[in-house]
Amino acid sequence: MTAAIQISYDGRTAVYLFAAVCFVLALKALSSPRNARYGNLVGVAGMVVAIVVTFLVQDPGHDWVIGAGMGAGALVAVPAARKVPMTGMPQMVAIFNGVGGGAAAVISLSDYLQRLSSGVPAQKGVEVLFALVVGCLSFSGSMLAFAKLQELMTGRPVMYPGQQVVNAILALAVVALGVITVVSPHLWAVLALGVVALALGAGVVLPVGGADTPVLISLLNSFTGLAVAADGFVLSNMILVVAGTLVGASGALLTKMMSDAMGRSLPNIILGGFGAAPAASDDGAAGADGRSVRSGEAGDIGTLLAYSRKVMIVPGYGLAVAQAQHVAVELAHALESRGVEVAYAIHPVAGRMPGHMNVLLAEADAPYETLVEMEQANDEFPSTDVALVVGANDVVNPAARDNPGSPIYGMPILNVDRAANVVFLKRSMRPGFSGIDNALLYDPKTVLLFGDAKESLTKLLSAVKAS
Amino acid sequence: MITDVIDLLVIFVLAVFVGFEVISKVPSILHTPLMSGSNAIHGVILVGAMAIASQAHGSLQMSLAFVAVFLSTLNIVGGVVVTDRMLDMFKARQQPKAGQGTGQDGNKK
Numbered sequence: 001m002t003a004a005i006q007i008s009y010d011g012r013t014a015v016y017l018f019a020a021v022c023f024v025l026a027l028k029a030l031s032s033p034r035n036a037r038y039g040n041l042v043g044v045a046g047m048v049v050a051i052v053v054t055f056l057v058q059d060p061g062h063d064w065v066i067g068a069g070m071g072a073g074a075l076v077a078v079p080a081a082r083k084v085p086m087t088g089m090p091q092m093v094a095i096f097n098g099v100g101g102g103a104a105a106v107i108s109l110s111d112y113l114q115r116l117s118s119g120v121p122a123q124k125g126v127e128v129l130f131a132l133v134v135g136c137l138s139f140s141g142s143m144l145a146f147a148k149l150q151e152l153m154t155g156r157p158v159m160y161p162g163q164q165v166v167n168a169i170l171a172l173a174v175v176a177l178g179v180i181t182v183v184s185p186h187l188w189a190v191l192a193l194g195v196v197a198l199a200l201g202a203g204v205v206l207p208v209g210g211a212d213t214p215v216l217i218s219l220l221n222s223f224t225g226l227a228v229a230a231d232g233f234v235l236s237n238m239i240l241v242v243a244g245t246l247v248g249a250s251g252a253l254l255t256k257m258m259s260d261a262m263g264r265s266l267p268n269i270i271l272g273g274f275g276a277a278p279a280a281s282d283d284g285a286a287g288a289d290g291r292s293v294r295s296g297e298a299g300d301i302g303t304l305l306a307y308s309r310k311v312m313i314v315p316g317y318g319l320a321v322a323q324a325q326h327v328a329v330e331l332a333h334a335l336e337s338r339g340v341e342v343a344y345a346i347h348p349v350a351g352r353m354p355g356h357m358n359v360l361l362a363e364a365d366a367p368y369e370t371l372v373e374m375e376q377a378n379d380e381f382p383s384t385d386v387a388l389v390v391g392a393n394d395v396v397n398p399a400a401r402d403n404p405g406s407p408i409y410g411m412p413i414l415n416v417d418r419a420a421n422v423v424f425l426k427r428s429m430r431p432g433f434s435g436i437d438n439a440l441l442y443d444p445k446t447v448l449l450f451g452d453a454k455e456s457l458t459k460l461l462s463a464v465k466a467s
Numbered sequence: 468m469i470t471d472v473i474d475l476l477v478i479f480v481l482a483v484f485v486g487f488e489v490i491s492k493v494p495s496i497l498h499t500p501l502m503s504g505s506n507a508i509h510g511v512i513l514v515g516a517m518a519i520a521s522q523a524h525g526s527l528q529m530s531l532a533f534v535a536v537f538l539s540t541l542n543i544v545g546g547v548v549v550t551d552r553m554l555d556m557f558k559a560r561q562q563p564k565a566g567q568g569t570g571q572d573g574n575k576k
Binding site for chain 2 (some may be wrong): 093106251
């Protein structure tokens with residue numbers, strides 16, 4: 001009996017090795033456009049064999065719980081993941097990452113309870129608590145990120161006085177409770193640890209702005225990976241250690257790459273408005289005082305557009321938030337029918353995720369040939385009459401090109417300032433997600449139209465039709 | 468114990484290096500699908516959920532096991548489907564580059 005199990009454990013380890021190779025290949029393939037889809041399938045293959053062999057080798061017990069849990073999970077996840085619109089993808093990643101963290105936390109809690117009841121909890125205490133804390137952090141952080149992106153709550157940074165102090169106290173409480181739990185294991189201490197970790201996850205995510213959330217989700221994804229790896233130590237399970245560590249390490253690197261692509265530093269993102277405020281004043285010191293913006297009427301701007309020869313529409317985060325892609329395309333058609341040449345200038349990181357704008361506009365049936373990539377768009381701006389910036393800010397901020405002192409200096413931008421006129425559709429004067437002031441807003445050739453992108457575009461559409 | 472903590476530590480350290488190395492160059496347009504794909508991979512925590520389910524005693528541990536299996540299945544299935552849909556839309560996006568004719572054929576289907 002024992003010998004049979006021993007052999008099958010070796011067999012399981014061999015299959016786990018195969019699954020681990022699949023996961024490495026999947027990540028590798030996912031990082032090149034040509035093989036990305038194949039990478040996802042290889043990952044699925046590794047997952048399936050790992051699950052099947054685990055089921056076959058482990059002691060039979062409560063199989064119905066496993067079956068029911070998997071059945072219910074699949075029943076909920078498939079429709080949810082399939083029917084969510086493309087604009088909702090980032091929050092879906094957030095929620096599916098959060099549940100993974102939740103699972104890691106529940107597993108460590110359950111393992112702890114099992115060992116507490118059998119009277120040997122002190123051994124392996126640290127891994128269990130690490131998985132619990134990081135899993136809880138990832139769970140509550142991801143759920144809050146989901147709520148922000150889904151607009152169940154405000155997507156803006158939520159800040160209150162003493163926020164960083166409160167978060168620091170929560171972090172210290174996690175450490176203190178962790179030490180207490182290791183020294184003298186008690187059920188209440190473990191439960192309190194989980195609750196405080198949940199609060200800390202929420203507290204850390206609150207001040208992060210909506211546009212930064214993808215980077216944050218990537219960080220939380222990395223956290224979940226680490227929690228899974230810790231559970232691998234708890235359960236002496238090799239595939240959990242390998243897969244969790246792969247995701248933890250690659251996720252950390254990916255988080256750095258994402259924040260670099262956005263011209264942001266990670267601490268700046270995590271500290272949210274706290275990091276943003278000094279950046280804005282440093283940059284704006286050149287002449288923020290006394291500068292005024294020109295705010296226009298929809299009717300005048302509509303006329304300007306209608307009598308132009310060439311208009312470049314620059315979509316950004318605001319267009320995605322307002323779901324304004326269809327109106328934008330309608331406006332483009334209305335202009336084209338008057339003989340105006342219209343194209344969309346697409347910045348690679350505009351919107352909530354890279355490639356977001358292409359997808360939104362393609363969904364709204366904007367012709368492919370009118371979607372212009374950044375380099376070509378920059379060739380065309382000097383001959384453009386009006387650059388219509390819809391809810392974008394940092395990706396058109398000339399400071400990234402001209403001001404070596406600016407935090408976003410070096411980030412490639414769309415040179416809308418080279419167009420004859422610039423129209424900004426903005427919700428408010430609040431700076432973009434980098435928190436950096438945009439001097440172009442104060443330029444004499446710039447006109448601002450305040451309001452929700454969809455409403456503003458609708459107004460412009462009727463103004464164009466009327467003129 | 469089939470695997471010593473020290474063995475797992477060796478695996479862990481090597482996996483850290485592999486994880487860094489394997490995605491060393493990713494174009495920014497693939498950042499989101501890669502995040503989503505690696506999100507699906509940590510859904511392998513389902514293996515751990517199955518392990519605690521097989522060891523569960525009493526209704527509390529059974530409930531926890533059920534929750535763990537349920538959540539990790541959500542993680543895997545949702546992660547894979549979302550990643551697939553994202554990569555699908557990237558394919559649609561690159562059709563015009565591959566050639567106008569094939570792109571239009573693809574749209575008709």
